[in-house]
Amino acid sequence: MLARHADPIVAIATAPGRGAVGIVRVSGKQLGGLAQALCGRSLRPREATYLPFLDARGEAIDQGLALFFPAPHSYTGEDVLELQAHGGPVVLQLLLARCLEAAAEPDQTAHAPRLPALRLAQPGEFTERAFLNGKIDLAQAEAVADLIDASTEAAARSASRSLSGALSHEVQLLRDALIQLRMLVEATLDFPEEEIDFLRSTDARGQLQRLQQRLAQVMQRTQQGALLREGIKVVIAGQPNAGKSSLLNALAGAELAIVTPIAGTTRDRVQQTIQIEGVPLHVIDTAGLRESSDEVERIGIARAWEAISTADAVLFLHDLTRADEPSYRAADAAIENALAQRLPARVPLIDVWNKSDCAPTAHPAQIAPDRPAIALSARTGQGLDALRRTLLQVAGWQAAPEGVYIARARHVQALQAVQNHLQQANALLDAPDLPLDLLAEELRLAQNALNTITGEFSSDDLLGVIFSRFCIGK
CATH class of the missing domain: 3.40.50.300 (P-loop containing nucleotide triphosphate hydrolases)
Structure with a gap:
C-alpha cells in the first residue's frame, strides 16, 4: 500500500452545480475529533443527526444531517463522516474548507492537529480504499463507476449485478476449480513415478474439460456484459x-x-x-x-x-x-x-x-x-x-438473459488469456511424454490471468488507470 493511502481524505461527493442536497465526505482513521469540531457534539454510529455545521467561531455554516460510520463498518473500511447539507456550490465549498481548517486545528486533549495529513481526495480514491481494505474486489469497484456511467436501463441493471458480486462469484468458482486441478498436478510432481495413474484416477482430464466448459459460459456472459457497457x-x-x-x-x-x-x-x-x-x-x-x-x-x-x-x-x-x-x-x-x-x-x-x-x-x-x-x-x-x-x-448480441452482468474489455481479455492457457494445458495432457512442469506452469498462468479480474493479483499501474477514471468523491 502506498503512503498516500494512509492519509485521511475529504471531497464533495455530489455532482457539481446546484441541487437540493449536497454531501461532503471524509474518510480516515480516528475522525471522532473532527466530527466534534464540525458538529459541536459527538455522533452516534450509523445514526443520522440533524444539527448545524459550525465554522471556527462556532457559528452555523448550514444545517443538515451528519452521519458517522466507524471502521470497519463503512464504505471504505475506515472511519467515514458524511455531512449532508443544502446543495449549493458555495455552501459545499465552505464545508469543505471548514473540514480542512478543523483538521489543522489543535485537538483540545492532545494539543496537536486533529488530522494533520487531511487532504483533498483524488478521483476514485474512496472506492480505491474500499478495494484496498477488502470491502469490495476490483470487479465490484469497476462496477461502481459503470453503474454511475450506465447509458441504458439494461446497463444499469447489469452493473448493479456486478456490484453485488455476480461476476466475482463466477470468477471465484473458476478459481476454485483451477486451484483443485493445480493441486493435483503439483502433488503429482512430488511423486513422479505415479504421475499417469494418479492423474487418471483423479480424472484430471475430466476436471479440465469441465473447467473449460464453465469458462466458455462465463466468457459468453462477459462478452454480452462488455457490449452493454461499451x-x-x-x-x-x-x-x-x-x-x-x-x-x-x-x-x-x-x-x-x-x-x-x-x-x-x-x-x-x-x-x-x-x-x-x-x-x-x-x-x-x-x-x-x-x-x-x-x-x-x-x-x-x-x-x-x-x-x-x-x-x-x-x-x-x-x-x-x-x-x-x-x-x-x-x-x-x-x-x-x-x-x-x-x-x-x-x-x-x-x-x-x-x-x-x-x-x-x-x-x-x-x-x-x-x-x-x-x-x-x-x-x-x-x-x-x-x-x-x-x-x-x-x-454478437443475444437476447439478454436476466443474469447478464456488466463487464469491461479487460475482463474479456483476461478470460481469453485463461482460455488460451487451458487449451495449452489440454494439449500437454495429450502429449505422449507428459511434461508435468509445463502443465503446472500453464495452470499457474491461467490462475494469474483470472486473478487480475478481481484484483487478487494486480499491478499498481493497473489500479491507477482504473481509479483515475472515477469522479472525485467516489
Missing part, C-alpha cells in the same frame, strides 16, 4: 446524397444532421448514441466519399475514413434510385475497393439500400453474397427494424 461504434459511409444524414436522423428519432438535396452538405462527423434492446450504439454520420477539390469537404472526407478505421461495424449506404446508373455504380465500386483495403477483416460491413419508397424496385442488387444486405427507406422508416436486428446480430 456499446458498438457504427459508421454510416457512402457516396454523397445517398441518405446518410437521413438514416442517422431516422435511427435517432430526431433531426440531428442537416439534410438537403445538395451533394456534400455533411462536411464533418455527426454522432449520436442510441440504444437497441439496451445495447448502446454510437452511430456516426460522415461526409460523402468522393474526389473533391473543396478543401473543407476534403478534410471532412479524411475524417470519415478515420472514423471508418476505428468502427465496430460499417453501414455502406447505397441509393436505390441511382443503382442502375453506370457512373454511380463505378463510384460505389471504387468505395468498395477502398473499404476492402482500409477496413480490418474483423469489422462487419453491411450493405444498406436506401430510398426503397422511391425506387422502381425495392430489391437491392447483390454486391457481396457473404454479407448482409438490407433495403429500407430512411424517410418512411420501412426496413429500420430489420437494420436494428442486423446490427445486434453482427455485434
Whole structure:
C-alpha cells in the first residue's frame, strides 16, 4: 500500500452545480475529533443527526444531517463522516474548507492537529480504499463507476449485478476449480513415478474439460456484459446524397444532421448514441466519399475514413434510385475497393439500400453474397427494424438473459488469456511424454490471468488507470 493511502481524505461527493442536497465526505482513521469540531457534539454510529455545521467561531455554516460510520463498518473500511447539507456550490465549498481548517486545528486533549495529513481526495480514491481494505474486489469497484456511467436501463441493471458480486462469484468458482486441478498436478510432481495413474484416477482430464466448459459460459456472459457497457461504434459511409444524414436522423428519432438535396452538405462527423434492446450504439454520420477539390469537404472526407478505421461495424449506404446508373455504380465500386483495403477483416460491413419508397424496385442488387444486405427507406422508416436486428446480430448480441452482468474489455481479455492457457494445458495432457512442469506452469498462468479480474493479483499501474477514471468523491 502506498503512503498516500494512509492519509485521511475529504471531497464533495455530489455532482457539481446546484441541487437540493449536497454531501461532503471524509474518510480516515480516528475522525471522532473532527466530527466534534464540525458538529459541536459527538455522533452516534450509523445514526443520522440533524444539527448545524459550525465554522471556527462556532457559528452555523448550514444545517443538515451528519452521519458517522466507524471502521470497519463503512464504505471504505475506515472511519467515514458524511455531512449532508443544502446543495449549493458555495455552501459545499465552505464545508469543505471548514473540514480542512478543523483538521489543522489543535485537538483540545492532545494539543496537536486533529488530522494533520487531511487532504483533498483524488478521483476514485474512496472506492480505491474500499478495494484496498477488502470491502469490495476490483470487479465490484469497476462496477461502481459503470453503474454511475450506465447509458441504458439494461446497463444499469447489469452493473448493479456486478456490484453485488455476480461476476466475482463466477470468477471465484473458476478459481476454485483451477486451484483443485493445480493441486493435483503439483502433488503429482512430488511423486513422479505415479504421475499417469494418479492423474487418471483423479480424472484430471475430466476436471479440465469441465473447467473449460464453465469458462466458455462465463466468457459468453462477459462478452454480452462488455457490449452493454461499451456499446458498438457504427459508421454510416457512402457516396454523397445517398441518405446518410437521413438514416442517422431516422435511427435517432430526431433531426440531428442537416439534410438537403445538395451533394456534400455533411462536411464533418455527426454522432449520436442510441440504444437497441439496451445495447448502446454510437452511430456516426460522415461526409460523402468522393474526389473533391473543396478543401473543407476534403478534410471532412479524411475524417470519415478515420472514423471508418476505428468502427465496430460499417453501414455502406447505397441509393436505390441511382443503382442502375453506370457512373454511380463505378463510384460505389471504387468505395468498395477502398473499404476492402482500409477496413480490418474483423469489422462487419453491411450493405444498406436506401430510398426503397422511391425506387422502381425495392430489391437491392447483390454486391457481396457473404454479407448482409438490407433495403429500407430512411424517410418512411420501412426496413429500420430489420437494420436494428442486423446490427445486434453482427455485434454478437443475444437476447439478454436476466443474469447478464456488466463487464469491461479487460475482463474479456483476461478470460481469453485463461482460455488460451487451458487449451495449452489440454494439449500437454495429450502429449505422449507428459511434461508435468509445463502443465503446472500453464495452470499457474491461467490462475494469474483470472486473478487480475478481481484484483487478487494486480499491478499498481493497473489500479491507477482504473481509479483515475472515477469522479472525485467516489
